[in-house]
Amino acid sequence: QQQVKQSPQSLIVQKGGISIINCAYENTAFDYFPWYQQFPGKGPALLIAIRPDVSEKKEGRFTISFNKSAKQFSLHIMDSQPGDSATYFCAASIRGGYNKLIFGAGTRLAVHP
């Protein structure tokens, strides 16, 4: 019940294309869903996050879509660029639950020029 399942494991997209990464969860107590971007040898950096009271959040080229009934959320990267090549982790946590992040397994994105 504490798992967050992430897919695909790896993704290759052409420059200018749309990258889509999906996550699913079981625990309905989760109420905070961040996405982290990690470059090799660096720490994860928060990209965008959403709470279950909204169905979509957009920041620049990055959009989170959230489907509460399906217990799924996804990250869309529009106009993907080679600089977006990184590993992306979705995560979930419970407010008041020591802010413990449950991470998905990660998606390695490669954007080819």
Place this chain on the structure above:
Amino acid sequence: DTEVTQTPKHLVMGMTNKKSLKCEQHMGHRAMYWYKQKAKKPPELMFVYSYEKLSINESVPSRFSPECPNSSLLNLHLHALQPEDSALYLCASSQTDRGGEQFFGPGTRLTVL
């Protein structure tokens, strides 16, 4: 200043050595975290400190000993480590442990020989 700093960047130690990892933040955050990340895996939570008190120990072996001397500083003391402990050790902080964005440091790459 929205930065979490970690020293050293790299550390190589033998199984009989004692060493320490250091993490610092000056964002006024009252929750600090240690994570361990193996290659191609998501970060795994090790410890959570809230208001300088240990809130969570995720059943971490006693050869890892955390310490929070003040609200800005977090240490991880290492003793008698095993080669399988080689990993990227990440520190993070957040406003409180009741929810919200976690800011990660760049990590310390630890190699145990």
